[in-house]
Amino acid sequence: MWPSRNRTETVTCLACGDQVTRSKAREYDKHGDRWDREDKAFEHLCKECHRDLCHHPRNELEDLLVDLEAGSVPTDRFLADYLAAVEDRYGTLEEQ
Ligand SMILES: [Zn+2]
Numbered sequence: 456m457w458p459s460r461n462r463t464e465t466v467t468c469l470a471c472g473d474q475v476t477r478s479k480a481r482e483y484d485k486h487g488d489r490w491d492r493e494d495k496a497f498e499h500l501c502k503e504c505h506r507d508l509c510h511h512p513r514n515e516l517e518d519l520l521v522d523l524e525a526g527s528v529p530t531d532r533f534l535a536d537y538l539a540a541v542e543d544r545y546g547t548l549e550e551q
Contacts, residue, residue, distance in 0.1 A: 470504035481505040487517075519544075 464477040480499040500508065523536050 466499040468501040468504055469498045470500055470508075473501050475499070475501045515544075 465474045466477050466480045467474055468480065469483065477499075480501060482497040483500045483505070484495070484497055519537070519540060523533060523540060525533055525537075528536070
């Protein structure tokens with residue numbers, strides 16, 4: 456059953472940690488598939504972070520994450536490897 460629309464529900468932006476009203480948040484599905492809603496809990500982004508995200512292509516992201524063994528190596532090692540791999544493939548993250 457859906458919660459009442461009158462209730463103010465808040466969610467936490469996964470990027471910046473801000474609490475935002477559910478209706479003002481953007482759903483984020485790490486699998487990039489927002490249409491298959493079954494048995495899923497979406498994460499959320501505030502509008503500002505959602506806007507920041509959209510500049511970067513993510514077509515190859517899943518492959519990249521698999522290559523880097525995301526989730527099975529320590530986070531700091533993963534982040535270092537991720538930045539190195541992204542720079543290697545796409546150039547630096549600086550605005551061009
Ligand atoms: Zn945010």
